[in-house]
């Protein structure tokens with residue numbers, strides 16, 4: 003079905019604030035509602051963006067075509083199922099759900115209702131990541147040998163919240179934050195073959211899941227990847243976010259995620275840098291994924307980060323957790 007303007011709503015207004023700004027920027031969307039349990043917050047955002055607000059997201063389903071769910075992880079599956087049952091297209095913040103069974107339930111429900119289900123893996127849609135993919139696939143730099151990624155941050159302790167609960171978060175920092183780079187690694191390097199993982203709570207004892215994670219993936223191609231994810235690195239400032247060493251060169255993503263360098267026998271080349279038309283403004287980073295979601299709805303095409311695609315990277319993480327440092331065959 004081709005809709006002229008897709009009527010949208012955003013539920014949960016912390017990360018969801020970015021979605022709301024992006025829906026406001028996107029031509030295909032008419033942002034109609036913002037929803038948060040905190041009425042004052044919802045009212046403030048609604049006033050800024052010129053839409054309606056409520057604290058009860060289920061009351062607006064008749065008035066929208068699509069909804070972004072930007073709520074705590076343990077609510078993703080039940081809320082997605084409810085929105086899908088009402089025939090709404092869903093852009094779900096990561097993760098899809100905290101268990102494989104819940105993931106499958108959401109995927110099957112969306113297929114049965116013939117609605118678009120997309121996972122909001124914002125990093126995947128950044129132009130720099132597209133450029134990295136193009137460079138890897140071009141063959142110009144040879145074959146992937148070794149990738150290193152760093153997802154290092156410091157999270158102010160929030161004990162007693164859903165973030166601190168392993169059950170509600172669905173794991174630790176790897177599942178909640180490193181997941182972006184597990185997705186990128188699979189996107190760039192293909193099918194994983196074996197994984198291994200260590201996690202620690204040292205320095206992040208306020209949370210039940212691991213606050214620092216070291217994971218290794220061996221790909222079917224033979225390439226290796228090492229990902230460090232952490233919410234406990236108060237003083238670390240990495241110059242690079244991601245490096246991929248190839249047989250004929252090296253590709254590097256900088257910490258802003260808006261610059262890609264290539265090093266090869268012909269020297270160092272900037273493959274991509276943030277252009278002037280992408281100023282830093284609220285909603286800009288997620289605009290690419292929001293536009294992909296709206297286009298998928300309008301055209302009926304499968305979104306790139308649909309449930310099946312994302313379940314592959316969730317399974318990789320679950321296998322890493324199961325490995326406890328010992329390689330586990332996937």
Ligand SMILES: NC(=O)C1=CN([C@@H]2O[C@H](COP(=O)(O)OP(=O)(O)OC[C@H]3O[C@@H](n4cnc5c(N)ncnc54)[C@H](OP(=O)(O)O)[C@@H]3O)[C@@H](O)[C@H]2O)C=CC1
Pocket residue numbers: 013014015016017018037038039040057059072073074075077095096097122124178
């Ligand atoms: N891709 C990215 O870069 C990021 C993604 N995220 C993802 O976004 C999602 C939300 O995370 P985050 O924003 O950090 O979480 P927060 O807990 O900070 O914000 C969630 C918001 O949702 C509200 N909320 C909770 N339940 C409901 C409900 N039933 N109806 C309406 N509003 C509700 C909360 O209200 P209240 O506080 O009153 O409970 C809160 O304002 C997660 O899936 C997370 O993984 C988060 C950060 C970055």
Ligand SMILES: O=C1CO[C@H](CO)[C@@H](O)[C@@H]1O
Pocket residue numbers: 157178179182
């Ligand atoms: O990328 C991200 C940034 O950090 C958040 C936590 O503060 C994560 O949940 C999120 O996925």
